[in-house]
Amino acid sequence: MTAFFQLFGSSASSQIKTGDKIPSFSLQDQNGKTFQISSVLGKQPLVIYFYPKDETSVCTKEACSFRDSYQDFQKYxxxxxxxxxxxxxxxxxxxxxxxxxxTLLSDPKNEVRKLFGVPKTFVIPGRVTYIVDKNGIVVHTFNSMRDGEKHVTEALEALRKL
Structure with a gap:
């Protein structure tokens, strides 16, 4: 069974859930600079979304949906x-x-993806969004491979409730 999860997905118990504190991590951003999550923790809410691949159909729709609603995220x-x-x-x-x-972060070895326990769909990396309060506690998660735009509406709704 373990080999199955390694190839086809993460066990549900290893996935970060609502009420959990997010792990500390640092990755390179799209400009090649090191981004440390500790630089924003404790200051403002976070919307961290994991997605499979740049320039693919659903990933592009998702990213553009975050872009189009970016001012709403800034309001929060x-x-x-x-x-x-x-x-x-x-x-x-x-x-x-x-x-x-x-910010887009590069996780080439999927180390942060594994820290969060983001599940896979067969061999495709999962698409999960985490809404995190100022204290680094996950207040909402949303997991959908097909509906990239709904990640944005779910995130905004969760931020409204903070």
């Missing part, structure tokens, strides 16, 4: 962070191509 003082295994150059190109105003 939230930092939006997208994370995938794509490299820094891919993120730079993706952010420029779609005028993305938020």
């Amino acid at each position: 003082g939230a930092v939006v962070i997208g994370i995938s295994a794509d490299n820094v150059a891919s993120h730079q190109s993706f952010a420029t191509h779609h005028s993305l105003p938020f």
Whole structure:
């Protein structure tokens, strides 16, 4: 059974859930600078979304939906962070191509994805959004591979409730 989860997904018990504190991590952003989550924890809410791949259909719709609602996220003082295994150059190109105003982090070894326990769908990396309060506690999660835009509406609704 363990080999099944390693190949086809994470066990549900390892996934970060509502009420959990997010782990500390640092990754390279789309500009090649080191982003440390500790630099924003304790200051403002976070919307951390994991997605499979730059420039794919659903991922592009999701990113553009976050972009189009970016002012709403700013009203709540939230930092939006997208994370995938794509490299820094891919993120730079993706952010420029779609005028993305938020941070994209490169997780080439899927280390942060594993820290969060983001499940896979077969061999495709999962699409999960975490809404995190100022104290680093997850207040809402949303998991949907097909409905990228709903990640944005779910995140905004969760921020409204903070």
